[in-house]
Amino acid sequence: MSRQPVTCIEGLAAPFDASNVDTDQIIPARFLRRPRDAQYGSYLFHDLRFDEAGRERPDFILNQAPFRQASILVAARAFGVGSSREGAVYALQAHGIRAVIAETFGDIFFSNALKNGLLPVRLSLPVVNALRHAAAGPSPARLVIDLERQELVAPDGARHAFTVPAFARECLLAGQDEIGLTLSLLPQIEAFEARRSNSPA
Amino acid sequence: MSASTLFEKIWTSHVVQSRPEGIDLLYIDRHYCHEGSFHAFNALAAEGRRVRRPDLTFGVADHYAQTRPGRLAGRAAPPDPEMGRLIEVFDRNMAAHGIAAAGLTDPRQGIVHVVGPEQGLTLPGMTVVCGDSHTSTHGALGAIAFGVGASEVAHVLATQCLWQSRPAQMRVWFDGLPGAGTGAKDMALAMIATIGANGAQGHAIEYAGEAVQALSVEGRLTLCNMSIEAGARCGLVAPDDTTFAWLAGRPGAPSGAAWEAALARWRGLRSDAAAPFDREVRLDTAALEPMLTWGTSPEQAAPVSGTAADPAALADAGRRHAAAQALDYMGLAPGARLEGLPVDRVFIGSCTNSRLSDLRAAAAILRGRRARVPALVSPGSTPIKQAAEAEGLDRIFTEAGFEWRESGCSMCVGMNGDLVASGERCASTSNRNFPGRQGRGARTHLMSPAMAAAAALAGRIVDVREYVA
Structure with a gap:
């Protein structure tokens, strides 16, 4: 079964000035017992977005116009650290976020994002900071993230190169189903198993 | 053959296929499931796929397990019925796919990263994954063990393999022996305070030095457990006599002639003296105080x-x-x-x-x-x-x-x-x-x-x- 290809993302950027954003913040553990559905958008940053009575916190960036409609999050350092919960990716996507920009990402989050077509864009900290400042500026900042060219176009027209691991990029551009691809290698996997049962590692 | 690290030796022996993009199809020896794996089973069901190697998969009910006394006698109802339902879904998924499991009523039940080693299901030289970031724990036995998300859980269930790029190599030395009142947890917290919560991002850590050699397997499990809190992909300790003595006689460990053959292989699982690491860190364990966050x-x-x-x-x-x-x-x-x-x-x-x-x-x-x-x-x-x-x-x-x-x-x-x-x-x-x-x-x-x-x-x-x- 093929996936929806990801090629180019264009949208409004929301500034999210936080480092060491753990996945417990992105989606608190108590929501993980829910099956994946559209409701996941309401769990995103839940305890930061809502007070204990469930009211929106007006100071939280995604509760402010125009950032409610943001499809790109510009963070800082170390986004998506900690728990392996893929619900963090589901929540971002269900809320309409299609790409996150940061200096670094937690390894497991980075992989989870790519598997689901949420683009994690790694740029140097000065560039990330500049993009975040632009996003926080008086006029809405629209960014273009071109996965084909691995290039981000800032509101001022500046172009910033980024890299996504080659295999993940090919899978995203082609809408490749990785499990399907791996199952096409079944003879090699079986040969490996046969070799190992003769001489275990 | 060039000198290689313990990690590289295990990795290389598990590569099914390498792609020119610098990614390997890695064979997974042991896959642990828990209740949270239901997302992956749902994804599998949606595509009509089956579990390829249920015999290499093991399930443990832990995240939603009630802990109040009398839970098996119905005296510890979960605060939300959904929690109980997830335990039932777990049991159903394990049974439907023929996966051996320590469910809530099983005498082996516990926390997956405690149960796996305890049952001898994680052994030196293995590749181990689980949909939980603290899978790094299992590296204490000399295995490559790392946490994955639901998509990769589904991928392992369907193929017994994962596409992985090889992480960079880091070695953390704990020099000297810890004093009274300090131990593995203090070593882990001191390391993370020193290198940062993302200090080992993109790396596999091998723990070495006098203090690590002196640690019990249980202490090593604690140390490797916290690898992910330093941002590492995984952490591991070269297996030694301490490891072998701890594993001997466990249900999943080999026995008889197979044990002797395994020992001979496992003794080779160590980094070559000349093996290069991308990064080395040294910490003075003798000066360690009890740590807290x-x-x-x-x-x-x-x-x-x-x-x-x-x-x-x-x-x-x-x-x-x-x-x-x-x-x-x-x-x-x-x-x-x-x-x-x-x-x-x-x-x-x-x-x-x-x-x-x-x-x-x-x-x-x-x-x-x-x-x-x-x-x-x-x-x-x-x-x-x-x-x-x-x-x-x-x-x-x-x-x-x-x-x-x-x-x-x-x-x-x-x-x-x-x-x-x-x-x-x-x-x-x-x-x-x-x-x-x-x-x-x-x-x-x-x-x-x-x-x-x-x-x-x-x-x-x-x-x-x-x-x-």
């Missing part, structure tokens, strides 16, 4: 004689901002002294610190004394609980005023409803002090079991060495 990231840790950070003293704007936010959440003044800080609650448990040696260390402090604050202990597995009861540890805990619970992830992550109330300060032996981790508004201080036990007795943060001297 003061903030909301595991890197925000300090010796018990130390203080919380003063943001004004931090040069880096990002760290200053993070420290100020952490102090605000934790209800601490800048530069606050840690010793003497009142605690409201104590939790001893989690895949980090719930093994028999952890319970013994806590009980040694508690024996004949009484806790001043509510405290809960959840053993890492049902067999550990029984072993502890056989040597009377449960009585030491209960006589000290602790609740003696059943096994599960419990208050480390609160998914079963074992929560710390908002604003409460908890001395916890778990692995994460993130905001809201133990419950919304909960304030977590990570520390060793002995330190947590001492905090329970004093009702405040104290130097455990006052109790062991």
Whole structure:
């Protein structure tokens, strides 16, 4: 079964000035017992977005116009650290976020994002900071993230190169189903198993 | 053949196919499931795929396990019926795919990262994955073990393989031996405070040095468990006689001639003397003090004689901002002294610190004394609980005023409803002090079991060495 290809993302950027954003913040553990559905958008940053009575916190960036409609999050350092919960990716996507920009990402989050077509864009900290400042500026900042060219176009027209691991990029551009691809290698996997049962590692 | 690291030796022997893009199809020897794996089973079902190697898969019910006494007699109903339903879904998924499992009623049940090694299902030289970041724990036995998300869980279920790029190689040396009142948890926290919560991002860590060699397997499990809190993909320790003695006779370990053959292979699992590492870090273990966290990231840790950070003293704007936010959440003044800080609650448990040696260390402090604050202990597995009861540890805990619970992830992550109330300060032996981790508004201080036990007795943060001297 093929996936929806990801090629180019264009949208409004929301500034999210936080480092060491753990996945417990992105989606608190108590929501993980829910099956994946559209409701996941309401769990995103839940305890930061809502007070204990469930009211929106007006100071939280995604509760402010125009950032409610943001499809790109510009963070800082170390986004998506900690728990392996893929619900963090589901929540971002269900809320309409299609790409996150940061200096670094937690390894497991980075992989989870790519598997689901949420683009994690790694740029140097000065560039990330500049993009975040632009996003926080008086006029809405629209960014273009071109996965084909691995290039981000800032509101001022500046172009910033980024890299996504080659295999993940090919899978995203082609809408490749990785499990399907791996199952096409079944003879090699079986040969490996046969070799190992003769001489275990 | 060029010199290679332990990690590289294991990795290379598991590559099914390499692609020109620099990614390998890695064969997975052992895959652990838990209730949270339901997302992956749903994805599998949606595409009509089957579990390719149920015989290499093992399930454990832990995240949603109720821990109050009498859970099997129906006396510990979950606070939300959905939690109970997830245990049923887990049982159904395991049965439907023919996967052996330690469900809630199984005598082997416990926390997946405690049960796997305990049952001998994780062995030296293996590749091990689980849909849980603390899978790094299993590296203590000389395995490559790492956590994955639901998509990769589904991929392993369907293919028994994963596409992985090889992480960079890092070695952390613990020089010298830890003194009284300090151990594996203090070593882990000191390392993370030194290199940062993302200090090992993109790396596999091999732990080495005199202190690591001297650690029991249980201590090594604690150390490797916290690898992910330094951002590492995984952490591992070269298997040695300590490892082999610990594994011998476990249900999943080979026996007879197969054991001897395995030993011969396992003895070769070590980094060559000339093997290059991308990064080496040395830490002085002999100078180590008992450690605890003061903030909301595991890197925000300090010796018990130390203080919380003063943001004004931090040069880096990002760290200053993070420290100020952490102090605000934790209800601490800048530069606050840690010793003497009142605690409201104590939790001893989690895949980090719930093994028999952890319970013994806590009980040694508690024996004949009484806790001043509510405290809960959840053993890492049902067999550990029984072993502890056989040597009377449960009585030491209960006589000290602790609740003696059943096994599960419990208050480390609160998914079963074992929560710390908002604003409460908890001395916890778990692995994460993130905001809201133990419950919304909960304030977590990570520390060793002995330190947590001492905090329970004093009702405040104290130097455990006052109790062991």
